[in-house]
Amino acid sequence: MLGSAVTLAAERPIVIAHRGASGLLPEHTIAAYTKAIEDGADFIEPDLVATRDGVLVARHENEISGTTDVAARPEFADREVTKVIDGVAVTGWFTENFTLAELKTLRARERLPELRGTANDGRFEIPTLDEIIALAKARGVGVYPETKHPSYFAAIGLPLEAKLVAALDAAGWRTAEAPVFIQSFEVNNLKQLRKMTGVRLVQLVAGEGAPADGAGRYAEMLTPAGLKAIAAYADGIGPEKTLIIPRGPDMRLMEPTRLVANAHAAGLKVHPWTFRAENHFLPADHKRGDDPRAHGDLVAEIRAYLATGVDGIFSDFTAEAVAAR
Numbered sequence: 001m002l003g004s005a006v007t008l009a010a011e012r013p014i015v016i017a018h019r020g021a022s023g024l025l026p027e028h029t030i031a032a033y034t035k036a037i038e039d040g041a042d043f044i045e046p047d048l049v050a051t052r053d054g055v056l057v058a059r060h061e062n063e064i065s066g067t068t069d070v071a072a073r074p075e076f077a078d079r080e081v082t083k084v085i086d087g088v089a090v091t092g093w094f095t096e097n098f099t100l101a102e103l104k105t106l107r108a109r110e111r112l113p114e115l116r117g118t119a120n121d122g123r124f125e126i127p128t129l130d131e132i133i134a135l136a137k138a139r140g141v142g143v144y145p146e147t148k149h150p151s152y153f154a155a156i157g158l159p160l161e162a163k164l165v166a167a168l169d170a171a172g173w174r175t176a177e178a179p180v181f182i183q184s185f186e187v188n189n190l191k192q193l194r195k196m197t198g199v200r201l202v203q204l205v206a207g208e209g210a211p212a213d214g215a216g217r218y219a220e221m222l223t224p225a226g227l228k229a230i231a232a233y234a235d236g237i238g239p240e241k242t243l244i245i246p247r248g249p250d251m252r253l254m255e256p257t258r259l260v261a262n263a264h265a266a267g268l269k270v271h272p273w274t275f276r277a278e279n280h281f282l283p284a285d286h287k288r289g290d291d292p293r294a295h296g297d298l299v300a301e302i303r304a305y306l307a308t309g310v311d312g313i314f315s316d317f318t319a320e321a322v323a324a325r
Helices: 002-011 031-037 074-079 130-141 152-156 161-170 186-198 222-229 258-265 298-306 317-324
Strands: 013-017 049-052 057-058 080-086 088-092 181-186 200-205 234-240 311-314
Touching: 013 031, 013 080, 013 317, 031 130, 057 161, 080 234, 130 161, 130 186, 152 186, 161 186, 181 186, 186 200, 222 258, 234 258, 311 317
Parallel strands: 013 311, 181 200, 200 234
Antiparallel strands: 049 057, 080 088
């Protein structure tokens, strides 16, 4: 079954479950990943951060007050601190200040309660990378991990790269044929990973700004020369979706840019992010009504992007993404 993910990656656009079925269940939980697999995901995506004892766990950020019940736990009240992460002061509770055993006592919360409710808060624990890989292997899907704040973690003595590669090696995933993509918004850790593993690498690209490791600016990466430079160390790009189809002043979809064609010309796959069903996130073309929580026509939006020739998509709603494909 593991070969099926590789075949899918080669033959048709892949569906990447963004933090699991995160539109339906609290993100980065085994329950959310399992639901995404049941709904047809080809890859599940864990964002990776480190614990104090050096274990890789899945959280969108190392600051966890928005995705766990840590702020309501009196035994951890004294762990609240302010840190500078990628140049920004952040106050809260951070994974690197907890052991894995301590994190396992916490329970996940919905990150977007105003849109998705809180019915499943308190039900699920924080999973480790090893637990996620075991699930993926058992269910015959791939993994698409993101290294979060890798230069920050390296600076505090908890580098992510070696731990990630060791976990993939232990799973037998070492080459470009493995059902794996590793992604990062930074550049230098991808270049480091290129020397450590043969699995496919993806350079994430935001609509503005620059990588936290100071390696140029995202706008420069989108030029033909920038894409050629990415192809020297990565196999694809993960662009913010509006870089492929911009939105006009009326928030409707405009004509596509040449990014997909230019990336393909450089030999790069293109996996845009993130497709979500709520009206709050959709272009005006595909909203239904005025309630930001209501679901619009996500399938139609995804089909517009598939028509540009993208090689995969990140979605919070796996079933809709599979239906669109």
